[in-house]
Amino acid sequence: MDYTNPHALVDTAWLAENLDDPEVRTIDATSFLPTVPRDAGAEFGQCHIPGAVFYDIDAIADHSTDLPHMLPDAATFGREIGRLGIGNATHVVVYDLHGGCAAAARLWWMFRVFGHQWVALLNGGLPKWQREGHLTETGTPSPETKRFDATMNSAMVRNADDLLANVASRAEQVIDARSTGRFAGADAEPRPTKKAGHIPGSLNQPFNDLMNPEAGVIRPADEIAAAFDRAGVDRTQPMVTTCGSGITAAFLSFSLYLIGVENAAVYDGSWAEWGNHADTPVDT
Numbered sequence: 579m580d581y582t583n584p585h586a587l588v589d590t591a592w593l594a595e596n597l598d599d600p601e602v603r604t605i606d607a608t609s610f611l612p613t614v615p616r617d618a619g620a621e622f623g624q625c626h627i628p629g630a631v632f633y634d635i636d637a638i639a640d641h642s643t644d645l646p647h648m649l650p651d652a653a654t655f656g657r658e659i660g661r662l663g664i665g666n667a668t669h670v671v672v673y674d675l676h677g678g679c680a681a682a683a684r685l686w687w688m689f690r691v692f693g694h695q696w697v698a699l700l701n702g703g704l705p706k707w708q709r710e711g712h713l714t715e716t717g718t719p720s721p722e723t724k725r726f727d728a729t730m731n732s733a734m735v736r737n738a739d740d741l742l743a744n745v746a747s748r749a750e751q752v753i754d755a756r757s758t759g760r761f762a763g764a765d766a767e768p769r770p771t772k773k774a775g776h777i778p779g780s781l782n783q784p785f786n787d788l789m790n791p792e793a794g795v796i797r798p799a800d801e802i803a804a805a806f807d808r809a810g811v812d813r814t815q816p817m818v819t820t821c822g823s824g825i826t827a828a829f830l831s832f833s834l835y836l837i838g839v840e841n842a843a844v845y846d847g848s849w850a851e852w853g854n855h856a857d858t859p860v861d862t
Contacts, residue, residue: 579800582838586686587796588671588698590707597629603664603721604630606704607685608674609647609825611768621675627707628715630673631662633685635825645847646769646823647684649735655692656728663721666694673700673707679796680785683829687844691735692728699832702795709794736818736845738855744818745778745859752780753811753842755821755830756849763862767822771853775862777820783809785826788833799837806834813839820845820852 581587596602604627608618622632638658640648650658664670670689674681682699689697700707708714744750754776759765761782763774776782787805790797797805806813817839819827824846831842845852852858 579798579803579837581799581836583835583840586698586832586835587701589701590710590712593627593671593700593707594712597627599669601667602669602671603662604671604673604700605662605664605685606630606632606674607635607672607682608632608676609635609681609684613768618675623718624716625704625714626716627673627704628713629719631664631719631721633662633672635681635684645851648824649688649691649730649846652692652728652730655688656726659692659728660724660726661721663724665724665726668696668724670694670697671700672697673703675704679703679789680826680829683832684825686832687734687828691731693731694726694728702793706794733841734843736843738845738847738851738858741777741818741820741845741852742858748779749816750843751811751815751817752777752845753806753809753817753819753830754780754782755785755819755826756782757784758782760822760849763860767849767853769822769850771849773853773858773860775860777852778859778861780820780861781809781811783811783830785821785829785833788829796833796836802833803837806837813837816841818843818845820848822848823850824848 606622610616635647672682672685761776819830821827827844834842
């Protein structure tokens with residue numbers, strides 16, 4: 579079984595060959611959990627793929643809510659992406675410092691939410707790039723600003739009201755990317771919440787099971803499909819992904835896109851919202 583949408587995933591050899599193409603822009607989308615005392619922006623300045631720019635998902639977000647890194651509006655996203663030297667014709671390659679690529683997948687999903695189809699994820703991220711001996715650089719680039727017109731596709735995003743209605747209707751399958759312990763309410767959340775467990779009726783597919791830990795790359799298409807099948811996912815039916823704060827959920831949606839499921843929406847607030855919401859039911 580081959581990937582249905584192989585264009586969404588590029589390998590390090592391809593990027594090395596196309597790094598000097600003025601129509602290709604590489605973005606470091608690294609972010610860390612609040613329990614990890616690391617500064618993604620500072621680490622980008624110390625080491626990144628040549629020509630890359632840094633996208634801060636906590637800074638470029640909806641600051642009208644206290645929920646973490648919620649989607650900004652289209653005007654904000656377009657303005658900030660343009661400042662990174664990206665236009666509507668740019669082929670964007672996103673990566674992160676994690677072998678799991680979840681943070682990169684979040685930005686991949688954001689580009690698609692805002693209408694940009696020329697976006698791919700770098701398989702293996704910076705760790706694979708470095709293992710293979712490719713060059714890196716330091717410093718903070720100052721790219722020439724370009725125009726990026728963004729239009730939000732709300733069909734790719736779900737909110738708490740949508741998921742509350744879905745608990746009753748079960749119109750969409752809900753797939754949770756968190757670990758089995760967090761899904762069951764047995765393990766603590768990195769962002770403490772009043773409630774523990776999962777959305778009633780949801781299925782559990784831990785995002786890191788879709789990675790090959792030895793090679794540090796995304797699993798082949800047949801292994802991804804088998805994992806979702808084992809989780810009880812019907813790939814012919816509508817679905818929405820969720821997680822702790824909307825990051826690893828995007829990795830599930832990305833993985834599904836690779837194997838041909840192109841419309842898996844993301845619950846942006848995820849457990850950071852559901853676990854603190856006064857009206858949300860919980861199963862364990």
